[in-house]
Amino acid sequence: MKTRITELFGIEHPIIQGGMHYVGFAEMAAAVSQAGGLGIITGLTQGSPENLAKEIARCRQMTGKPFGVNLTFLPALTPPDYPGYIRAIIESGVKIVETAGNNPQKWLPALKEAGVRVIHKCTSVRHSLKAESIGCDAVSVDGFECGGHPGEDDVPNFILLPRAAEELKIPFVASGGMADGRSLVAALSLGAEGMNMGTRFMATKEAPIHDNVKQALVAASELDTRLVMRPLRNTERVLKNAAVDRLLEKEKELGAAIEFKDIVAEVGGVYPRIMKQGEMDAGAWSCGMVAGLIHDIPTVKELIDRTMREAEEIIGRRLARMAQVTLSTAAS
Numbered sequence: 001m002k003t004r005i006t007e008l009f010g011i012e013h014p015i016i017q018g019g020m021h022y023v024g025f026a027e028m029a030a031a032v033s034q035a036g037g038l039g040i041i042t043g044l045t046q047g048s049p050e051n052l053a054k055e056i057a058r059c060r061q062m063t064g065k066p067f068g069v070n071l072t073f074l075p076a077l078t079p080p081d082y083p084g085y086i087r088a089i090i091e092s093g094v095k096i097v098e099t100a101g102n103n104p105q106k107w108l109p110a111l112k113e114a115g116v117r118v119i120h121k122c123t124s125v126r127h128s129l130k131a132e133s134i135g136c137d138a139v140s141v142d143g144f145e146c147g148g149h150p151g152e153d154d155v156p157n158f159i160l161l162p163r164a165a166e167e168l169k170i171p172f173v174a175s176g177g178m179a180d181g182r183s184l185v186a187a188l189s190l191g192a193e194g195m196n197m198g199t200r201f202m203a204t205k206e207a208p209i210h211d212n213v214k215q216a217l218v219a220a221s222e223l224d225t226r227l228v229m230r231p232l233r234n235t236e237r238v239l240k241n242a243a244v245d246r247l248l249e250k251e252k253e254l255g256a257a258i259e260f261k262d263i264v265a266e267v268g269g270v271y272p273r274i275m276k277q278g279e280m281d282a283g284a285w286s287c288g289m290v291a292g293l294i295h296d297i298p299t300v301k302e303l304i305d306r307t308m309r310e311a312e313e314i315i316g317r318r319l320a321r322m323a324q325v326t327l328s329t330a331a332s
């Protein structure tokens with residue numbers, strides 16, 4: 001399939017694996033890129049620019065195809081060494097960066113000069129337009145259903161994507177709630193040029209995370225996610241568990257007075273315990289409503305191949321047949 005996104009990134013299928021903390025290691029990114037999508041290494045998970053450079057080198061040994069690096073700009077008391085990460089990306093020769101969180105404007109000149117294409121993740125039309133105006137090459141439009149940080153506007157993709165299509169000139173992918181060929185065709189119909197998946201890629205054989213996490217995704221339904229940290233205006237969609245229940249109880253009790261330090265036990269540094277040790281109640285971890293559509297743990301290639309097969313079957317047969325009926329009824 002050819003879209004503006006496959007052309008922009010030099011990939012076979014319009015499918016991107018979004019950056020995921022403690023999931024987006026070289027194994028994940030390489031598996032997606034090898035299967036014809038765009039794999040993304042999560043920069044900050046590496047902990048230092050030096051480690052990121054090593055992870056990029058490791059990924060390169062696993063695939064000769066294009067892959068990218070995610071850089072998430074978070075509000076932090078002591079910010080990560082962003083200049084160092086940008087340098088590591090450029091010096092490693094990576095040509096695609098997925099930015100997320102705060103406005104990436106400050107880093108664009110250096111990236112552009114090095115020929116890096118930038119796709120910025122946005123949860124609103126106004127942020128997408130801003131990304132376009134500062135020179136991003138594409139955006140990933142993240143609807144309210146998404147795993148991770150959906151922003152504070154709560155607009156689901158059935159509205160957000162066509163609104164983005166009405167306003168944007170640069171290409172965009174649909175992100176949040178994407179699982180299969182049906183999602184891809186829907187995304188294309190609504191004006192996107194491809195899709196970005198997070199949660200769905202976690203439930204694959206190659207995802208370098210504990211099997212307990214994969215099993216939890218298969219067991220979960222679309223009703224099992226919760227929004228946390230809304231009072232801090234840092235809303236995150238996570239899978240419900242004992243820690244999330246505790247966190248929500250604290251949010252109820254403390255109301256507007258709540259501070260980050262009150263919930264640090266539930267959200268601070270919990271990812272390694274969950275993703276590596278499989279301690280499923282260790283804390284809150286990002287998960288999309290799309291968990292309700294995850295029923296198996298295929299290889300990444302199986303997932304991508306069947307997604308493309310299904311999308312082509314929907315477009316070429318199901319929709320074509322429906323349009324045919326409409327056309328012949330109109331003619332008679």
Ligand SMILES: Cc1cc2nc3c(=O)[nH]c(=O)nc-3n(C[C@H](O)[C@H](O)[C@H](O)COP(=O)(O)O)c2cc1C
Nearest residue numbers: 018019020021100146147148176177198199286288
């Ligand atoms: C476990 C997990 C960790 C994530 N970590 C990050 C991150 O560090 N940076 C980022 O930009 N997005 C992160 N995301 C968001 C994904 O890149 C993607 O935008 C989102 O998962 C799309 O929604 P979906 O889960 O419904 O596919 C994370 C998502 C998940 C599920």
